[in-house]
Each structure stands twice: as C-alpha cells, then as structure tokens.
Amino acid sequence: MTTTLTSHRPRPPAQPPTLRARRLPKWLPPAVALGALLVAAAIVYGAGIGGPVLVVVVGALLYLVGLFAAANAVEGRRSARNRTWSALIHSAFVLAVLPLASVVWTLVTKGLERFDANFFLTSMNNIGARDPEGGAYHAIVGTLIQVGIAALITIPIGILCAIYIVEYGRGRFAFAIRFFVDVMTGIPSIVSGLFVLAFWVLVVSPYFSSTGRPGFSGFAAALALSVLMLPTVVRSTEEMLRLVPAPLREGAYALGVPKWKTILRVVLPTALPGIVTGVMLAIARAAGETAPVLLVAGGGAAINFNPFENNQSSLALFVYQQAGDASRYAPARAWTAALTLVALVLILTVAAKLLARRNRLGR
Amino acid sequence: MAKRIDATNVTAYYGAFKAIENINLTVEPKTVTALIGPSGCGKSTFLRSINRMHEVLPGARVEGNLTIDGQDIYDRDVDVTAVRRMIGMVFQRPNPFPTMSIYENVVAGLRLNGVRRKSILDEAAEKALRSANLWDEVKDRLGKPGAGLSGGQQQRLCIARTIAVEPQVVLMDEPCSALDPISTLAIEDLMFQLKDKFTIIIVTHNMQQAARVSDRTAFFSIEKTGDPGRLIEYDNTQKIFSNPGQKKTEDYITGRFG
Numbered sequence: 001m002t003t004t005l006t007s008h009r010p011r012p013p014a015q016p017p018t019l020r021a022r023r024l025p026k027w028l029p030p031a032v033a034l035g036a037l038l039v040a041a042a043i044v045y046g047a048g049i050g051g052p053v054l055v056v057v058v059g060a061l062l063y064l065v066g067l068f069a070a071a072n073a074v075e076g077r078r079s080a081r082n083r084t085w086s087a088l089i090h091s092a093f094v095l096a097v098l099p100l101a102s103v104v105w106t107l108v109t110k111g112l113e114r115f116d117a118n119f120f121l122t123s124m125n126n127i128g129a130r131d132p133e134g135g136a137y138h139a140i141v142g143t144l145i146q147v148g149i150a151a152l153i154t155i156p157i158g159i160l161c162a163i164y165i166v167e168y169g170r171g172r173f174a175f176a177i178r179f180f181v182d183v184m185t186g187i188p189s190i191v192s193g194l195f196v197l198a199f200w201v202l203v204v205s206p207y208f209s210s211t212g213r214p215g216f217s218g219f220a221a222a223l224a225l226s227v228l229m230l231p232t233v234v235r236s237t238e239e240m241l242r243l244v245p246a247p248l249r250e251g252a253y254a255l256g257v258p259k260w261k262t263i264l265r266v267v268l269p270t271a272l273p274g275i276v277t278g279v280m281l282a283i284a285r286a287a288g289e290t291a292p293v294l295l296v297a298g299g300g301a302a303i304n305f306n307p308f309e310n311n312q313s314s315l316a317l318f319v320y321q322q323a324g325d326a327s328r329y330a331p332a333r334a335w336t337a338a339l340t341l342v343a344l345v346l347i348l349t350v351a352a353k354l355l356a357r358r359n360r361l362g363r
Numbered sequence: 364m365a366k367r368i369d370a371t372n373v374t375a376y377y378g379a380f381k382a383i384e385n386i387n388l389t390v391e392p393k394t395v396t397a398l399i400g401p402s403g404c405g406k407s408t409f410l411r412s413i414n415r416m417h418e419v420l421p422g423a424r425v426e427g428n429l430t431i432d433g434q435d436i437y438d439r440d441v442d443v444t445a446v447r448r449m450i451g452m453v454f455q456r457p458n459p460f461p462t463m464s465i466y467e468n469v470v471a472g473l474r475l476n477g478v479r480r481k482s483i484l485d486e487a488a489e490k491a492l493r494s495a496n497l498w499d500e501v502k503d504r505l506g507k508p509g510a511g512l513s514g515g516q517q518q519r520l521c522i523a524r525t526i527a528v529e530p531q532v533v534l535m536d537e538p539c540s541a542l543d544p545i546s547t548l549a550i551e552d553l554m555f556q557l558k559d560k561f562t563i564i565i566v567t568h569n570m571q572q573a574a575r576v577s578d579r580t581a582f583f584s585i586e587k588t589g590d591p592g593r594l595i596e597y598d599n600t601q602k603i604f605s606n607p608g609q610k611k612t613e614d615y616i617t618g619r620f621g
Contacts, residue, residue: 170421247458251521253419255472255528256448265475269462 024074029083032070036062060091104342111339114332120340124301124318129327136337138303139318142218143344145307146297146314147287149222150229155279158233159268165234166241167263178238184231192227193292196220201296209309216298218307221314224292229282236278240271276356284345290316315341366449366531366562367392368413371428374591375408378422382408384591385427388581390532395554395563397573397600400583401615405592406566409583410534413564414450415443431532448476451530455537457517459509459524466505468520472528487527495523496553515546522553526561533557535565539572551576570616574604582612 040059044050064087071080119135127134161181165174200223206214244267252262268275293299293314299321300311313321315337322334368390375383383405390396398406411417412425415436429436436446459468467474469488478484488505492498497519501512509520518538525533535554539547554563554576567573573580581597596603596612607613 245458247454247456248460250416250419250452251454251458251460251524252471252475254414254416254447254452254454255475255524256444256446257472257475258444261475266460266462266471270460272462 021076021079022074024071028070029067032066033059033063036060036066063087107335107339107342110332110335112336114336115339119333119336123303125303127301129325131327132329134329134333136315136318136333136340138301139313139315139337140340140344141303141305142221142293142297142312142314143287143316143341145305146218146221146225146293146312147283149219149307150225150286151279151283153222153226154229154233154282158230158279158282159237159275161230161234162237162241163263163268165238167259167267181231181234184227185235187227187231189224189228189289190291190295193224193295195227196224196292196296215309216296216311217309218297218304218312220296221293221312222307224296225286225289228289228292229286232282232285233279236281237271237275240274240278241267243274244270273353273356276352280349280352283348287314287341287345288316290314290320293317294320315344366432368532368562368564369428369430369433370409370413371430373409373412373425373427373429375405375412375417375425376423377408377420380589381591383412383583384593386594388594388597390562390564390579392562393558393560394578395558395565395576397577397580398564398566398583399568399570399573399580399615400592400595401585402568403588403592404583404585406583407536408592410536410564410566411452413532413534414447414452416447416452418443444476448472448528449530450532450534451525451528452534452536453518453522453525453538456541457514457521459512459517459520461508461510463509464506465501465509465512465520468509469523469527471524476528491523491527494526494553494557495519496549496556497523513546515542515549518542518546518550519553522550526557530561532562532564535563537566537568540568547572570604574600580604582607582609582615584611584615 037055037059040055040062044055044058064084067087068080068084071083075083114135118133120140121137122133122135123138124134124136125138161177165178168174169177197220200220201216202214205217205220206212209215248266248270249262252266253259257266293312294317297314297317298311299313299317301313304310304312318337319334319341322330322337325334368388370386370388373383373386374381386405386409398410400406408417413429413436415425417423417425425437431446431449435441436450460471463471466488469491470478470484473484473487478487489498489502492501497516500516501507501520509517512520518541522533522538539550542550551572554565557563565573565576577600579597580600580603582595582603583592584595585592596607596609598608602608603612604616607616613619
C-alpha cells in the first residue's frame with residue numbers, strides 16, 4: 001500500500017538548468033496580428049460573405065490561434081496559455097469599451113449641430129413644425145428643479161436610513177427595512193410614476209392647487225424620482241459605512257465621544273467619497289428617467305420655474321418628444337438635448353467628486 | 364489625579380459565551396499593571412470592561428462590580444462617555460482617524476466633546492504630543508494626515524490623542540504588538556513617564572515587557588478552550604517573575620505552557 005502511495009506522489013518538477021527561457025521576439029505578436037488580419041480579409045472578401053467587421057472578428061480569432069501556436073512552439077505551454085488569456089482579457093476590455101465610445105462619438109457628432117446659444121436660451125413655446133429654432137431651456141430648468149428637489153428629499157433620508165441600518169438597527173426591524181430597500185431597487189420607473197400619479201397627483205394635489213383640481217407638477221416628478229433614487233442611495237451608503245473599520249469607531253468611543261458624534265465626525269467623513277459616488281449614481285439615474293416625468297409632470301413647451309404648479313418638462317422627456325416629432329428639425333434638437341443631459345450629469349459628478357476630495361488631506 | 368480601580372466578581376459575556384468569570388482585582392493609582400496570559404484567556408475582555416468598551420459589541424455584557432475611586436462605573440445613572448473620558452484606551456493597532464490631520468487627531472477628543480477655543484486646543488495638542496515624545500518629530504507637519512506617519516509614530520499619536528483628554532486611567536491593549544523593537548522601546552519609556560500622572564493597565568503577550576514596565580502583574584488563564592478565563596495570580600511583578608505562588612503561573616512564565 002505504502003509503495004503505491006509513494007509512487008503516486010507527484011514528483012517535484014526538475015530544476016531547470018537556467019532561469020532564462022526562450023522568448024518570442026518582440027515583433028512577432030504584432031506580425032501574427034497583421035498576418036491574421038490579412039488572412040481574414042482574404043477569406044472574407046474572397047468568399048464574399050461580409051464586410052470589415054467580420055474581417056476583424058475572424059482576424060481576432062486567427063490571431064488567438066496563431067499566437068497560441070507560436071508561443072507553444074517557442075516558449076512552451078504555460079507561456080502560451082498566459083499569452084492567450086492575456087489576449088482574451090484585453091479583447092473583453094475592448095468589447096466593453098467599444099459601445100461606450102460609440103455612444104459618446106454618436107452623441108457628440110450629432111449633438112453638436114444644434115449646440116448653440118439659441119438652443120440653451122429658448123424654449124419650445126410657439127415653435128411650429130417649420131421653425132428651425134427652438135431649444136431646451138425649459139427642459140434644462142425642469143431637469144435641474146426636479147432632480148434638485150428629488151436629491152434634497154432623498155439624500156438626507158437615504159443617508160439617515162443607511163446609518164440606522166448599519167449603526168443602530170438590530171434584529172428584525174432593520175432586516176425588514178433592508179429587505180424592502182432591496183425590493184425598491186427593482187421598482188420599474190413607470191411603476192413609481194404611476195404610484196405618484198395615483199397618490200399625489202390625483203388624491204393629494206387638489207388640496208394644494210389654487211383651482212382645487214388635480215394637476216401635473218414638477219414636484220410630483222421629483223417625488224417619483226425620489227422613489228427611484230432612495231434605494232440606490234441607501235444601499236451604496238450602507239456599503240460604504242460598513243467599510244469603515246470598527247477600530248475607528250472604538251477609537252472615538254474610547255475618547256469619550258458620544259456615538260452620534262462619532263458617526264457624524266469620524267464615520268461619515270471617512271466614508272464620504274464613496275457615499276458621494278453612490279449619490280451621484282442615483283442622481284444620474286434619476287436625471288435620465290422619462291416615464292415618471294411624462295406621467296406626472298406632463299411635459300410642456302413653455303418655461304416653468306414653479307415646481308408646484310403646471311406642467312414641466314425635463315431633458316429626458318424632451319429627447320423622447322423631439323425624437324418622435326414629425327418636424328425635420330426635431331431630431332437635431334433631440335441629439336443636442338441628449339448630449340446636454342450627459343454633459344450635465346458628467347459636470348455634476350466631477351463637481352461632487354472634487355468637493356468630496358477637498359475634505360481629504362493631501363499627502 | 365490618578366485613580367484606584369476595584370473589580371469585584373467581574374464576569375463578562377459575549378452573548379451566551381462566558382469570557383471571564385469572577386475577576387477580583389485592585390489597581391492602585393499611579394502604577395503600571397500588566398495583564399498577561401495565553402491567547403483567549405480574557406485579558407483584553409477584562410481590560411475593555413474597565414472603560415465599558417466591552418458592551419460596544421452586540422450581545423456583550425458585564426456582571427459584577429467595577430468601581431473607580433468608589434464610584435460604580437456600571438451604575439445605571441453613569442454616563443458611559445464620562446467613564447471613557449476618565450479611562451482612556453490605546454488599541455493594539457494604531458487607529459488614527461484617516462480624515463484628520465496630526466493636529467486634529469490629537470485634539471479630536473477635546474474638539475468632539477465641545478472644546479472650541481483655539482488657544483486651549485493648541486496648548487493641549489503640544490502638551491499631549493510632548494508627553495507622547497512625538498512633538499519634535501511632528502511639530503513641523505501638524506497639518507499633514509495622521510495616517511502618513513510610521514506605525515510607531517501612529518501609535519504614539521494615538522497615545523497623545525488619549526492623554527490629551529486628560530484621563531485618569533490609561534488602558535493599553537497590546538500597544539506594541541504591531542511595532543518594531545525601537546518603537547516599542549519608545550513606548551515603554553513613555554509608560555515610565557506617564558506613570559507619574561496616570562494609572563496604567565497594559566495587556567501584553569511579551570513577558571519581558573511586562574517584567575520591564577509593570578509594578579504589578581496579573582496572570583489570567585483558562586482551563587481549556589470554551590471555558591471562561593480566570594485570574595490565577597495577582598502580585599508584585601518581581602514576585603510573579605521570580606517566585607510565583609502558583610504552579611500555573613510558573614509554567615507560563617517559564618514557557619512550559621501557553
């Protein structure tokens with residue numbers, strides 16, 4: 001028995017006589033790539049089965065095979081596998097970035113056509129199908145007001161809720177809250193819009209409006225957006241608070257600092273950069289929502305600074321409406337509005353990150 | 364300023380698990396007391412129950428009687444933050460607040476407890492940093508982050524932070540176990556100086572350290588895993604290390620066990 005056991009024990013690998021090994025010359029991988037592309041082009045165009053996209057795909061596959069073969073022959077199996085996996089991971093990265101770059105490119109090229117002062121300074125009021133002017137001023141105002149109010153509602157509630165879950169919540173109640181926050185994450189935006197329509201617009205808003213009738217408002221849209229933002233803010237803040245090491249809290253307790261002050265002055269500042277990221281994700285999501293705004297703010301062509309009365313538009317809704325409009329000038333407006341929306345979210349995110357970083361000390 | 368601590372039948376639990384049982388021990392003012400013993404014997408638990416840090420963990424509780432100069436610190440009317448201001452604590456791993464500068468770290472205890480006057484804070488910061496033998500090393504970069512210091516400096520920063528609130532007792536939970544010998548020496552020297560003003564209780568795994576720095580030594584041990592830790596022997600450090608009264612203590616300090 002013992003003899004079979006010992007005979008099955010894997011032998012230690014033989015010590016290589018030298019630490020150096022044969023390597024593929026530097027020029028070879030690019031050369032293999034070029035060759036693969038040429039062969040692919042020959043196959044694809046020779047057989048007449050496709051265009052440049054298919055050439056790249058076939059070329060990439062041929063490159064993988066060729067690289068593996070070349071490396072296997074010169075460097076050995078382990079190195080060949082390493083090269084293949086590296087190539088696969090790099091291609092996965094390219095595949096992931098490609099759509100993103102394509103979106104940005106399309107947005108910028110098509111959006112720049114109407115990216116002028118007129119677009120940012122006029123609304124769609126009194127703009128007919130034959131007018132080339134018209135802009136998104138009212139929609140930008142609407143987006144800023146609605147997302148602003150939604151952020152004002154969500155950020156305090158969301159962060160306090162996360163603090164409760166992480167720092168105070170014990171047992172079933174905290175578990176239930178976490179569960180319902182999770183459920184809320186999955187609410188489709190149209191449902192949140194319907195909820196606000198049924199609850200706020202139809203039932204509550206008549207009591208506040210001067211006419212006594214139910215009416216659309218930017219505030220209703222902000223409410224619907226809050227419902228969508230809240231779970232994102234709670235969950236991301238919760239994760240960030242959990243990442244704050246327990247010894248930091250204990251260090252503050254040991255100085256006689258009360259728990260609430262420890263949370264406010266030690267835990268929250270430590271988690272702040274992550275919390276800001278989560279909040280910005282939530283804001284970006286809310287700024288891009290169309291359905292709830294359509295349902296409860298109604299959209300509109302005129303500028304309306306008052307979030308509590310009358311219709312309001314938003315950038316996302318503006319894009320939706322212009323994209324579907326019959327006017328030949330509408331698509332250009334839609335593209336520019338989409339570009340504006342992306343730029344707006346980008347500016348907000350960068351500004352928030354810079355603000356959060358200002359609190360951190362330089363090394 | 365330093366105070367006397369009396370523990371009577373102190374028993375501490377983590378949920379259903381009894382970590383220490385019936386600890387009776389008196390710590391005199393202005394002394395250094397070392398708590399030694401094998402891992403898991405409850406030294407740290409006992410230390411943390413002295414400033415009510417034990418109960419921070421969910422499900423943890425303490426029974427028995429712990430008094431500081433006759434005041435029961437577990438009395439219902441006692442404000443736990445007041446207890447912790449009176450009994451400071453230094454942890455095993457240096458834990459400076461990462462968002463704060465060196466200066467802000469030192470005055471954190473004062474500032475977060477409502478002291479705002481810059482002159483008072485400046486004075487307290489310098490005094491605490493000088494007491495912690497750190498002033499000369501950091502006086503030119505008080506605005507730099509505390510986390511940028513070396514491990515030994517960070518630990519001295521944490522000691523400065525602790526003594527800046529002028530506690531009467533300083534608890535140290537293996538303060539040197541993450542430090543190199545030179546930093547350890549700096550902190551041991553510091554303990555000799557701090558003894559003039561504070562009562563110090565230190566948990567250590569390093570018996571030479573216990574022998575070097577402490578006046579009294581308490582030896583904790585457990586029968587076997589899962590049993591509560593007990594105080595086996597408590598006496599003058601010299602006696603414990605030269606002529607222990609218990610066989611178990613002797614086995615432990617001579618390295619035959621644990």
